[in-house]
Amino acid sequence: MTKSNNRAGWGVNTRLAHSGNDPHEYHGFVNPPVVHASTVLFPDSATMEGLNQKYRYGTHATPTTDALADAVNELEGSAGTIIVPSGLAAVTVPLLAFLGSGDHVLVVDSVYNPTRRFCDNMLRKLGVEVTYYDPLVGAGIDALIKPNTKVVFTESPGSNTMEIQDIPAIAEVSHKHGAVVMMDNTWATPLYFKPLDFGVDISIHAATKYPAGHSDVLMGLVSANEKHWRQLEDAKTNLGVCANPDDTYLVLRGLRTMGVRLAQHEKSALEIAREIEGREGVSGVLHPALPNFPGHEIWKRDFKGASGLFSIVLDGGPSRAVQRKKAHAFLDALQIFGLGYSWGGFESLAVHVWLEDRTIAEGPAMGPVIRLQIGLEDAADLLADIERGLEASKRVAG
Numbered sequence: 001m002t003k004s005n006n007r008a009g010w011g012v013n014t015r016l017a018h019s020g021n022d023p024h025e026y027h028g029f030v031n032p033p034v035v036h037a038s039t040v041l042f043p044d045s046a047t048m049e050g051l052n053q054k055y056r057y058g059t060h061a062t063p064t065t066d067a068l069a070d071a072v073n074e075l076e077g078s079a080g081t082i083i084v085p086s087g088l089a090a091v092t093v094p095l096l097a098f099l100g101s102g103d104h105v106l107v108v109d110s111v112y113n114p115t116r117r118f119c120d121n122m123l124r125k126l127g128v129e130v131t132y133y134d135p136l137v138g139a140g141i142d143a144l145i146k147p148n149t150k151v152v153f154t155e156s157p158g159s160n161t162m163e164i165q166d167i168p169a170i171a172e173v174s175h176k177h178g179a180v181v182m183m184d185n186t187w188a189t190p191l192y193f194k195p196l197d198f199g200v201d202i203s204i205h206a207a208t209k210y211p212a213g214h215s216d217v218l219m220g221l222v223s224a225n226e227k228h229w230r231q232l233e234d235a236k237t238n239l240g241v242c243a244n245p246d247d248t249y250l251v252l253r254g255l256r257t258m259g260v261r262l263a264q265h266e267k268s269a270l271e272i273a274r275e276i277e278g279r280e281g282v283s284g285v286l287h288p289a290l291p292n293f294p295g296h297e298i299w300k301r302d303f304k305g306a307s308g309l310f311s312i313v314l315d316g317g318p319s320r321a322v323q324r325k326k327a328h329a330f331l332d333a334l335q336i337f338g339l340g341y342s343w344g345g346f347e348s349l350a351v352h353v354w355l356e357d358r359t360i361a362e363g364p365a366m367g368p369v370i371r372l373q374i375g376l377e378d379a380a381d382l383l384a385d386i387e388r389g390l391e392a393s394k395r396v397a398g
């Protein structure tokens with residue numbers, strides 16, 4: 001950008017508003033052009049033979065993808081960022097980039113379930129050994145690392161049950177053994193946790209969630225530090241994955257307001273979590289910003305904020321059949337919360353969480369776990385909706 005001498009001191013919302021493209025490079029228009037492209041022309045045969053110009057082919061990069069990648073690099077503090085078609089692709093591409101036959105990967109047991117599915121099916125089929133570990137392992141991960149451990153995969157908070165990992169401790173031990181540390185940081189976004197500042201090598205973000213922010217785009221972002229950038233970018237090139245230009249534009253547009261949206265998600269979610277903690281019919285609230293939450297101290301040490309996703313545990317006893325009935329009564333009584341997967345959009349969502357894939361971090365056993373995505377509606381209305389759900393769930397006999 002032209003007037004960028006003192007960006008280093010900028011606050012995050014100033015960065016979100018001004019990172020990525022330079023309006024003066026494109027006639028002063030505030031937003032970058034949406035470049036639809038396969039072919040890029042070269043001026044002469046020598047340039048063509050040497051591939052000697054900035055843009056060479058649509059799969060490689062365009063001014064639109066560069067604008068988003070540059071904005072994300074500024075937020076993440078990364079050397080480079082690849083843009084891929086979904087959040088799940090943002091998990092699978094770096095795993096494929098750094099793992100091969102005979103290698104071992106350590107994956108946190110509270111991982112996003114489709115990540116586990118990829119590891120159990122695709123990675124094992126490719127001859128990669130997969131071990132799941134306790135999200136609370138911390139520096140104890142040392143005992144699980146083998147000579148062929150190439151990647152340690154983290155996700156914090158854990159999916160649905162919100163376990164907070166000690167990322168700096170895990171990164172330090174993993175690096176001692178030469179393993180690459182990856183983190184799925186979708187929950188916090190780089191605004192509330194900056195993985196690369198805590199020793200992570202590869203930061204993964206389902207941009208489908210908060211960056212897109214409107215439940216209408218699927219996209220993934222993977223950002224790497226200097227040491228790992230080339231290998232990550234090569235994998236993306238070799239696999240032939242790239243992002244749709246219109247969606248890339250929408251995610252850059254989403255970034256402009258992500259700071260204020262997140263602040264609102266955080267405020268409403270925390271208000272609701274505090275309000276329902278200890279209510280009749282609620283046996284627990286899994287929200288890292290609540291002082292009673294087991295990972296709260298580490299969250300407070302490392303994170304700058306909490307986003308709008310957390311879970312509640314309803315009363316229900318250990319019977320799975322009763323738990324299901326109570327969960328369904330809760331969900332079916334909701335009038336504002338939609339029943340749907342994904343999150344990070346403007347609208348609130350609820351889902352009965354399935355934890356039967358877990359092998360170590362089994363989650364609460366004494367009632368059904370309901371994950372809530374707190375949207376941008378008025379918090380009082382959302383609370384009243386949750387109260388309707390709790391009433392309905394209480395009426396189901398235990």
Ligand SMILES: *Cc1c(COP(=O)(O)O)cnc(C)c1O
Pocket residue numbers: 086087088089091112155159184186187206207208209218219220342
């Ligand atoms: C949603 C999500 C993904 C996958 O994103 P999609 O765009 O839906 O494929 C990956 N990781 C986490 C933690 C997610 O919540």
